[in-house]
Amino acid sequence: MERLNAELTINLGMAIDRSTHDSYSSALNSYLTFCRLHNLDIDPTPRNLALYITFQSTFINPKSVDSYLSGIANQLESHFPGVRAARKSMLVSHALQGAKRRYGVPTTWKLPLTRDNLITVFNAYQPHPSHDDLLFIAQSLTGFDCLMRLGELTWPDSTHLHDYRKVTMRHSVEWLPDAASFWLPGHKADHFFEGNRLIIWKGSSPDTYTSFTSYLASRDSLFCARPGLWLRMDGSIPTRTWFIKRLHTFFPSAIAGQSMRAGGATALAEAGVAPNLIQTAGRWTSETFNHYVRKNVFLFEALLIGKSSLSQPGI
Secondary structure, three states, rough: HHHHHHHHHHHHOOOOOOOHHHHHHHHHHHHHHHHOOOOOOOEEEEEEEHHHHHHHOOOOOOOHHHHHHHHHHHHOOOOOOOOOHHHHHHHHHHHHHHHHHHOOOOOOOOOOHHHHHHHHHHHOOOOOOHHHHHHHHHHHHHHOOOOHHHHOOOOOHHHHHHOOOOOOEEEHHHEEEEEEEEEEOOOOOOOOOOEEEEEEEEEOOOHHHHHHHHHHHHHHHHOOOOOEOOOOOOOOOOHHHHHHHOOOOOOOOOOOEEEEEEHHHHHHHOOOHHHHHHHHHOOOOOOHHHHHHHOOOOHHHHHHHHHHHHOOOOO
Protein backbone atom coordinates (compact mmCIF):
# COMPACT_ATOMS: atom_id res chain seq x y z
CA MET A 1 0.00 0.00 0.00
CA GLU A 2 2.89 2.35 0.75
CA ARG A 3 4.30 1.73 -2.75
CA LEU A 4 0.85 2.13 -4.29
CA ASN A 5 0.31 5.49 -2.57
CA ALA A 6 3.75 6.65 -3.72
CA GLU A 7 2.97 5.69 -7.33
CA LEU A 8 -0.41 7.45 -7.10
CA THR A 9 1.35 10.63 -5.96
CA ILE A 10 3.67 10.45 -8.98
CA ASN A 11 0.74 9.98 -11.37
CA LEU A 12 -1.12 12.92 -9.88
CA GLY A 13 1.99 15.07 -10.22
CA MET A 14 2.28 14.16 -13.91
CA ALA A 15 -1.38 14.81 -14.77
CA ILE A 16 -0.38 18.06 -16.47
CA ASP A 17 2.82 19.05 -18.20
CA ARG A 18 5.50 20.75 -16.10
CA SER A 19 5.39 23.95 -18.13
CA THR A 20 1.59 24.01 -17.86
CA HIS A 21 1.86 23.51 -14.10
CA ASP A 22 4.16 26.53 -13.87
CA SER A 23 1.63 28.65 -15.77
CA TYR A 24 -1.22 27.43 -13.58
CA SER A 25 0.77 28.17 -10.43
CA SER A 26 1.44 31.70 -11.66
CA ALA A 27 -2.29 32.18 -12.31
CA LEU A 28 -3.14 30.95 -8.82
CA ASN A 29 -0.61 33.31 -7.26
CA SER A 30 -2.16 36.25 -9.11
CA TYR A 31 -5.62 35.28 -7.79
CA LEU A 32 -4.38 34.90 -4.20
CA THR A 33 -2.63 38.27 -4.43
CA PHE A 34 -5.85 39.85 -5.70
CA CYS A 35 -7.83 38.39 -2.77
CA ARG A 36 -5.24 39.60 -0.28
CA LEU A 37 -5.19 43.12 -1.75
CA HIS A 38 -8.98 43.42 -1.54
CA ASN A 39 -9.50 41.54 1.74
CA LEU A 40 -11.56 38.84 0.03
CA ASP A 41 -11.94 35.23 1.01
CA ILE A 42 -10.09 32.97 -1.44
CA ASP A 43 -13.24 30.91 -2.07
CA PRO A 44 -13.60 31.14 -5.90
CA THR A 45 -17.27 32.09 -5.97
CA PRO A 46 -18.74 33.50 -9.19
CA ARG A 47 -18.61 37.02 -7.73
CA ASN A 48 -14.99 36.72 -6.60
CA LEU A 49 -13.96 35.41 -10.01
CA ALA A 50 -15.91 38.20 -11.75
CA LEU A 51 -14.18 40.79 -9.57
CA TYR A 52 -10.83 39.16 -10.34
CA ILE A 53 -11.56 39.42 -14.08
CA THR A 54 -12.51 43.08 -13.72
CA PHE A 55 -9.33 43.91 -11.80
CA GLN A 56 -6.88 41.83 -13.83
CA SER A 57 -8.20 42.93 -17.22
CA THR A 58 -7.09 46.51 -16.54
CA PHE A 59 -3.47 45.29 -16.51
CA ILE A 60 -3.25 42.42 -19.02
CA ASN A 61 -5.09 41.21 -22.10
CA PRO A 62 -8.47 39.67 -21.15
CA LYS A 63 -7.59 36.67 -23.33
CA SER A 64 -4.77 35.96 -20.89
CA VAL A 65 -7.16 36.38 -17.97
CA ASP A 66 -9.35 33.72 -19.59
CA SER A 67 -6.44 31.26 -19.56
CA TYR A 68 -5.62 32.30 -15.99
CA LEU A 69 -9.09 31.17 -14.93
CA SER A 70 -8.35 27.67 -16.24
CA GLY A 71 -5.21 27.55 -14.12
CA ILE A 72 -7.03 28.83 -11.04
CA ALA A 73 -9.75 26.20 -11.47
CA ASN A 74 -7.18 23.44 -11.86
CA GLN A 75 -5.19 24.45 -8.79
CA LEU A 76 -8.16 25.10 -6.48
CA GLU A 77 -10.49 22.25 -7.46
CA SER A 78 -9.22 19.89 -4.76
CA HIS A 79 -10.03 22.51 -2.09
CA PHE A 80 -13.15 24.04 -3.69
CA PRO A 81 -14.98 21.38 -5.76
CA GLY A 82 -17.44 23.96 -7.11
CA VAL A 83 -14.80 26.13 -8.77
CA ARG A 84 -15.45 24.82 -12.28
CA ALA A 85 -19.18 25.47 -11.97
CA ALA A 86 -18.35 28.99 -10.81
CA ARG A 87 -15.95 29.37 -13.73
CA LYS A 88 -18.79 28.57 -16.16
CA SER A 89 -21.41 30.70 -14.41
CA MET A 90 -23.27 33.44 -16.28
CA LEU A 91 -21.78 36.16 -14.08
CA VAL A 92 -18.21 35.09 -14.84
CA SER A 93 -18.92 34.53 -18.55
CA HIS A 94 -20.50 37.96 -18.95
CA ALA A 95 -17.73 39.69 -16.97
CA LEU A 96 -15.12 38.06 -19.19
CA GLN A 97 -17.01 38.85 -22.39
CA GLY A 98 -17.41 42.47 -21.35
CA ALA A 99 -13.71 42.77 -20.47
CA LYS A 100 -12.72 41.36 -23.88
CA ARG A 101 -15.03 43.81 -25.62
CA ARG A 102 -13.71 46.71 -23.53
CA TYR A 103 -9.99 45.98 -23.38
CA GLY A 104 -9.37 43.30 -26.00
CA VAL A 105 -6.74 43.83 -28.67
CA PRO A 106 -6.24 41.76 -31.84
CA THR A 107 -3.62 39.02 -31.82
CA THR A 108 -0.49 39.82 -33.83
CA TRP A 109 0.39 36.83 -35.99
CA LYS A 110 3.97 36.16 -36.95
CA LEU A 111 4.83 36.11 -40.64
CA PRO A 112 5.33 32.70 -42.27
CA LEU A 113 8.71 31.70 -43.62
CA THR A 114 8.94 31.17 -47.36
CA ARG A 115 11.17 28.96 -49.45
CA ASP A 116 13.00 32.08 -50.61
CA ASN A 117 13.72 32.86 -46.94
CA LEU A 118 15.12 29.36 -46.48
CA ILE A 119 17.31 29.70 -49.56
CA THR A 120 18.70 32.93 -48.07
CA VAL A 121 19.64 31.08 -44.87
CA PHE A 122 21.08 28.13 -46.78
CA ASN A 123 23.25 30.28 -49.05
CA ALA A 124 24.53 32.44 -46.17
CA TYR A 125 26.38 29.50 -44.62
CA GLN A 126 28.02 28.23 -47.80
CA PRO A 127 30.55 27.01 -48.75
CA HIS A 128 32.09 25.95 -45.42
CA PRO A 129 29.42 25.80 -42.70
CA SER A 130 30.36 24.93 -39.13
CA HIS A 131 28.59 22.19 -37.21
CA ASP A 132 26.20 24.69 -35.58
CA ASP A 133 25.52 26.18 -39.01
CA LEU A 134 24.60 22.73 -40.32
CA LEU A 135 22.37 22.21 -37.29
CA PHE A 136 20.50 25.48 -37.79
CA ILE A 137 20.04 24.87 -41.52
CA ALA A 138 18.78 21.32 -40.96
CA GLN A 139 16.39 22.38 -38.20
CA SER A 140 15.01 25.29 -40.22
CA LEU A 141 14.38 23.20 -43.32
CA THR A 142 13.07 20.20 -41.41
CA GLY A 143 10.78 22.38 -39.27
CA PHE A 144 9.40 23.96 -42.45
CA ASP A 145 8.85 20.74 -44.43
CA CYS A 146 7.53 18.71 -41.47
CA LEU A 147 5.36 21.50 -40.00
CA MET A 148 7.16 21.30 -36.65
CA ARG A 149 6.73 23.44 -33.57
CA LEU A 150 9.88 25.12 -32.29
CA GLY A 151 9.47 23.22 -29.01
CA GLU A 152 9.79 19.96 -30.96
CA LEU A 153 13.23 20.99 -32.22
CA THR A 154 14.66 22.72 -29.14
CA TRP A 155 14.65 22.64 -25.35
CA PRO A 156 13.05 25.35 -23.17
CA ASP A 157 15.39 28.02 -21.83
CA SER A 158 14.48 27.10 -18.23
CA THR A 159 16.52 24.06 -17.23
CA HIS A 160 13.88 22.75 -14.82
CA LEU A 161 11.57 22.25 -17.83
CA HIS A 162 14.03 19.98 -19.64
CA ASP A 163 12.53 16.54 -20.19
CA TYR A 164 14.30 13.77 -22.11
CA ARG A 165 10.96 12.13 -22.84
CA LYS A 166 10.34 14.99 -25.30
CA VAL A 167 13.74 14.75 -27.00
CA THR A 168 13.96 13.24 -30.48
CA MET A 169 16.54 10.44 -30.42
CA ARG A 170 19.24 9.68 -32.98
CA HIS A 171 18.45 5.97 -33.03
CA SER A 172 14.92 6.75 -34.29
CA VAL A 173 16.28 7.86 -37.69
CA GLU A 174 15.41 5.46 -40.51
CA TRP A 175 16.42 5.56 -44.15
CA LEU A 176 13.88 5.02 -46.92
CA PRO A 177 14.48 4.72 -50.68
CA ASP A 178 13.64 8.38 -51.35
CA ALA A 179 13.50 9.84 -47.85
CA ALA A 180 14.74 9.87 -44.28
CA SER A 181 12.50 9.73 -41.22
CA PHE A 182 12.70 10.12 -37.46
CA TRP A 183 10.37 9.60 -34.53
CA LEU A 184 8.83 12.63 -32.85
CA PRO A 185 7.98 11.75 -29.22
CA GLY A 186 4.54 12.38 -27.77
CA HIS A 187 3.79 15.76 -26.21
CA LYS A 188 0.98 17.47 -24.30
CA ALA A 189 -0.98 18.16 -27.50
CA ASP A 190 -0.76 14.46 -28.38
CA HIS A 191 -3.63 13.19 -26.23
CA PHE A 192 -2.72 9.52 -26.77
CA PHE A 193 1.05 10.07 -26.25
CA GLU A 194 1.73 7.99 -29.34
CA GLY A 195 4.25 10.23 -31.08
CA ASN A 196 4.62 10.57 -34.86
CA ARG A 197 7.06 9.48 -37.52
CA LEU A 198 8.09 12.46 -39.63
CA ILE A 199 9.42 11.99 -43.18
CA ILE A 200 11.97 14.17 -45.01
CA TRP A 201 11.58 13.62 -48.75
CA LYS A 202 14.25 14.20 -51.36
CA GLY A 203 13.80 16.92 -53.95
CA SER A 204 12.70 20.05 -52.08
CA SER A 205 14.38 23.40 -52.73
CA PRO A 206 16.55 24.03 -50.84
CA ASP A 207 17.24 20.33 -50.37
CA THR A 208 16.10 19.43 -46.86
CA TYR A 209 17.17 15.80 -47.25
CA THR A 210 20.76 16.70 -48.18
CA SER A 211 20.98 19.29 -45.38
CA PHE A 212 19.69 16.73 -42.88
CA THR A 213 22.19 14.07 -43.96
CA SER A 214 25.07 16.60 -43.92
CA TYR A 215 24.18 17.63 -40.38
CA LEU A 216 23.81 14.00 -39.34
CA ALA A 217 27.27 13.12 -40.68
CA SER A 218 28.79 15.97 -38.67
CA ARG A 219 26.80 15.06 -35.56
CA ASP A 220 27.77 11.37 -35.71
CA SER A 221 31.45 12.19 -36.15
CA LEU A 222 31.37 14.34 -33.02
CA PHE A 223 28.87 12.57 -30.76
CA CYS A 224 28.40 8.99 -31.90
CA ALA A 225 27.50 7.84 -28.37
CA ARG A 226 25.04 10.60 -27.40
CA PRO A 227 21.32 9.86 -27.71
CA GLY A 228 19.78 13.17 -28.84
CA LEU A 229 19.26 13.83 -32.56
CA TRP A 230 19.73 17.61 -32.45
CA LEU A 231 23.05 18.53 -30.81
CA ARG A 232 25.17 21.67 -30.86
CA MET A 233 28.96 21.79 -31.23
CA ASP A 234 29.37 21.69 -27.43
CA GLY A 235 27.17 18.60 -27.16
CA SER A 236 24.15 20.39 -25.71
CA ILE A 237 20.61 20.27 -27.05
CA PRO A 238 19.81 23.63 -28.70
CA THR A 239 17.54 25.91 -26.71
CA ARG A 240 14.75 28.13 -27.96
CA THR A 241 16.83 31.29 -27.43
CA TRP A 242 19.77 29.83 -29.37
CA PHE A 243 17.54 29.16 -32.37
CA ILE A 244 15.68 32.48 -32.25
CA LYS A 245 18.92 34.49 -32.02
CA ARG A 246 20.18 32.80 -35.16
CA LEU A 247 16.86 33.29 -36.91
CA HIS A 248 16.86 37.01 -36.13
CA THR A 249 20.29 37.50 -37.68
CA PHE A 250 18.46 37.05 -40.98
CA PHE A 251 14.90 38.22 -40.33
CA PRO A 252 13.03 40.83 -38.23
CA SER A 253 11.04 40.00 -35.11
CA ALA A 254 7.93 39.46 -37.26
CA ILE A 255 9.54 36.11 -38.12
CA ALA A 256 9.65 33.77 -35.11
CA GLY A 257 9.67 30.10 -34.20
CA GLN A 258 6.09 29.48 -35.30
CA SER A 259 6.94 30.95 -38.71
CA MET A 260 8.41 27.59 -39.81
CA ARG A 261 5.16 25.74 -39.13
CA ALA A 262 3.03 28.54 -40.61
CA GLY A 263 5.28 28.77 -43.67
CA GLY A 264 5.24 25.04 -44.30
CA ALA A 265 1.44 24.93 -44.07
CA THR A 266 1.13 27.94 -46.38
CA ALA A 267 3.46 26.34 -48.95
CA LEU A 268 1.36 23.17 -48.96
CA ALA A 269 -1.83 25.20 -49.36
CA GLU A 270 -0.34 27.13 -52.29
CA ALA A 271 0.54 23.79 -53.89
CA GLY A 272 -3.12 22.77 -53.73
CA VAL A 273 -2.89 20.28 -50.86
CA ALA A 274 -6.29 19.69 -49.23
CA PRO A 275 -6.79 21.33 -45.81
CA ASN A 276 -7.52 18.00 -44.09
CA LEU A 277 -4.16 16.65 -45.30
CA ILE A 278 -2.34 19.76 -44.07
CA GLN A 279 -4.11 19.36 -40.74
CA THR A 280 -2.98 15.73 -40.46
CA ALA A 281 0.58 16.49 -41.54
CA GLY A 282 0.83 19.31 -39.00
CA ARG A 283 -0.70 17.23 -36.18
CA TRP A 284 -3.39 19.84 -35.51
CA THR A 285 -6.61 18.92 -33.80
CA SER A 286 -9.67 19.78 -35.89
CA GLU A 287 -10.81 22.76 -33.80
CA THR A 288 -7.31 24.18 -33.47
CA PHE A 289 -6.59 23.94 -37.19
CA ASN A 290 -9.86 25.60 -38.19
CA HIS A 291 -9.11 28.48 -35.79
CA TYR A 292 -5.58 28.72 -37.18
CA VAL A 293 -6.87 28.94 -40.76
CA ARG A 294 -9.38 31.66 -39.87
CA LYS A 295 -6.84 33.77 -38.02
CA ASN A 296 -3.77 33.28 -40.24
CA VAL A 297 -4.53 35.43 -43.27
CA PHE A 298 -1.56 34.04 -45.23
CA LEU A 299 -2.68 30.42 -44.89
CA PHE A 300 -6.31 31.36 -45.58
CA GLU A 301 -5.36 33.14 -48.82
CA ALA A 302 -3.06 30.28 -49.83
CA LEU A 303 -5.89 27.78 -49.38
CA LEU A 304 -8.16 29.92 -51.55
CA ILE A 305 -5.48 30.20 -54.25
CA GLY A 306 -4.82 26.46 -54.11
CA LYS A 307 -8.52 25.63 -54.47
CA SER A 308 -9.03 28.06 -57.36
CA SER A 309 -6.04 26.69 -59.29
CA LEU A 310 -7.30 23.12 -58.90
CA SER A 311 -10.71 24.13 -60.25
CA GLN A 312 -9.28 25.43 -63.53
CA PRO A 313 -9.85 23.27 -66.64
CA GLY A 314 -7.07 20.82 -67.34
CA ILE A 315 -5.76 20.79 -63.74
